[in-house]
Amino acid sequence: MNIRFFNARILLIDGEKAKVSGKGAFSALENGELHVKGERISYVGEKPEKTGSSWDREIDAKGNLLMPGFKNGHTHSAMTFLRSDADDLKLQDWLNNICFPREARLSAEDIYYCTLLACMEYFSGGITGICEMYLTPDSIARAVEEAGMRCVQCGGVNNFSQSPEQMEEWFNRHNKPGSLNEFRLGIHAEYTCSEELIKKVADLAEKYHAPVYCHNSETAKEVEDCRKRTGLTPTETLEKAGIFQYGGTCFHCVHMTEHDLEICRERDIRVVTNPASNLKLASGIAPVSSFLSHGLTVGIGTDGPASNNCLDMFREMFLVTGLAKLKENDAAAMDAEEVLLMALYSGAHAIGLYESDCLAPGKYADLVMIDMNSPNMQPVNNIGKNLVYSGSKSNVLLTMVGGRIVYEEGRYNIGHTTEEIYEAVRDVAEKSRV
Numbered sequence: 424m425n426i427r428f429f430n431a432r433i434l435l436i437d438g439e440k441a442k443v444s445g446k447g448a449f450s451a452l453e454n455g456e457l458h459v460k461g462e463r464i465s466y467v468g469e470k471p472e473k474t475g476s477s478w479d480r481e482i483d484a485k486g487n488l489l490m491p492g493f494k495n496g497h498t499h500s501a502m503t504f505l506r507s508d509a510d511d512l513k514l515q516d517w518l519n520n521i522c523f524p525r526e527a528r529l530s531a532e533d534i535y536y537c538t539l540l541a542c543m544e545y546f547s548g549g550i551t552g553i554c555e556m557y558l559t560p561d562s563i564a565r566a567v568e569e570a571g572m573r574c575v576q577c578g579g580v581n582n583f584s585q586s587p588e589q590m591e592e593w594f595n596r597h598n599k600p601g602s603l604n605e606f607r608l609g610i611h612a613e614y615t616c617s618e619e620l621i622k623k624v625a626d627l628a629e630k631y632h633a634p635v636y637c638h639n640s641e642t643a644k645e646v647e648d649c650r651k652r653t654g655l656t657p658t659e660t661l662e663k664a665g666i667f668q669y670g671g672t673c674f675h676c677v678h679m680t681e682h683d684l685e686i687c688r689e690r691d692i693r694v695v696t697n698p699a700s701n702l703k704l705a706s707g708i709a710p711v712s713s714f715l716s717h718g719l720t721v722g723i724g725t726d727g728p729a730s731n732n733c734l735d736m737f738r739e740m741f742l743v744t745g746l747a748k749l750k751e752n753d754a755a756a757m758d759a760e761e762v763l764l765m766a767l768y769s770g771a772h773a774i775g776l777y778e779s780d781c782l783a784p785g786k787y788a789d790l791v792m793i794d795m796n797s798p799n800m801q802p803v804n805n806i807g808k809n810l811v812y813s814g815s816k817s818n819v820l821l822t823m824v825g826g827r828i829v830y831e832e833g834r835y836n837i838g839h840t841t842e843e844i845y846e847a848v849r850d851v852a853e854k855s856r857v
């Protein structure tokens with residue numbers, strides 16, 4: 424499809440400035456045009472002399488905002504079946520008595536439908552890219568490719584499921600050029616893997632010169648237990664084992680030492696913060712200001728819907744800045760535009776989606792249109808601050824991934840009806856409860 428957006432306000436990101444800070448990296452083009460040819464953006468700028476006539480569709484943006492889609496840097500999408508059925512428990516009860524036993528009853532087909540439900544929520548909230556860690560990569564790939572979601576899956580090797588051999592097979596099978604679905608090496612976490620498993624995954628990182636993704640230092644207990652066992656923090660343990668020889672991406676990183684952050688900087692380990700999940704499970708407040716002062720690439724994730732429970736990047740952005748202010752006891756600790764950069768641009772880099780990081784010719788057409796004519800978005804004194812402090816999912820008018828409009832004003836174009844998906848997930852929730 425060739426699609427022309429006109430009369431749009433377009434959020435531009437200066438990549439050079441973005442390397443230093445979110446402040447000053449954004450600008451807005453008024454009365455702009457954005458052209459999409461196939462899966463990529465072909466033009467961004469003022470109205471050209473000739474716009475041509477070979478458009479499948481021409482969309483009057485009516486002064487509304489076009490911006491890159493949000494990147495949800497860490498999630499377990501299919502946990503939608505546990506929404507509002509695994510809450511207000513201590514973390515270990517939540518994990519061992521609810522999540523693990525009920526997940527064990529899921530089939531690949533169940534995970535397919537539960538992932539589709541999450542995709543609906545992502546699209547209606549302006550999310551165009553996710554980093555996924557879950558159980559059945561094949562059925563997840565089928566769900567995201569049908570729905571039209573750009574997805575970076577990562578392995579979750581641990582002592583109970585997913586072997587390094589299985590992960591290597593997925594790694595080789597799921598990285599086809601042109602596919603919406605990619606696959607990265609990954610372990611669930613240091614505390615769920617034996618030394619032998621960690622060594623095998625480090626060998627794969629060496630073999631493929633590939634980064635490794637993992638949960639890291641989510642709780643104080645995890646760090647304390649690791650120290651007792653090894654004398655080192657989880658970051659130091661994984662680094663020593665060779666996991667990060669080609670970089671990596673770590674989720675959570677709530678309890679990090681100065682030395683851990685130095686390792687991240689030296690090894691180009693990217694960090695994804697998950698504020699709502701960390702709050703709801705009482706894990707703590709991540710030192711996001713320190714991530715930035717150490718020059719780390721930072722993204723934002725929702726984590727799974729069993730620990731959040733919604734998949735909403737507007738809420739996550741507000742929490743990142745609000746919690747950083749609280750943690751540092753300084754209302755100037757974290758600028759809204761810094762956070763917006765994490766949700767759009769740095770977040771794309773944190774999970775390797777370099778071709779979806781901004782709106783520019785040649786990039787994937789992964790974008791959203793935001794309603795600027797809603798009361799919560801007026802007046803437009805500062806677009807970035809409006810988005811972070813007063814914006815909401817209700818402002819998302821349209822979501823496009825790879826040139827395909829997957830959501831538009833309440834309607835989904837994902838190859839399935841809403842009723843079919845809701846019914847299938849209701850059945851999965853019921854079946855898993857026993």
Ligand SMILES: [Zn+2]
Nearest residue numbers: 638674726727
């Ligand atoms: Zn997680």
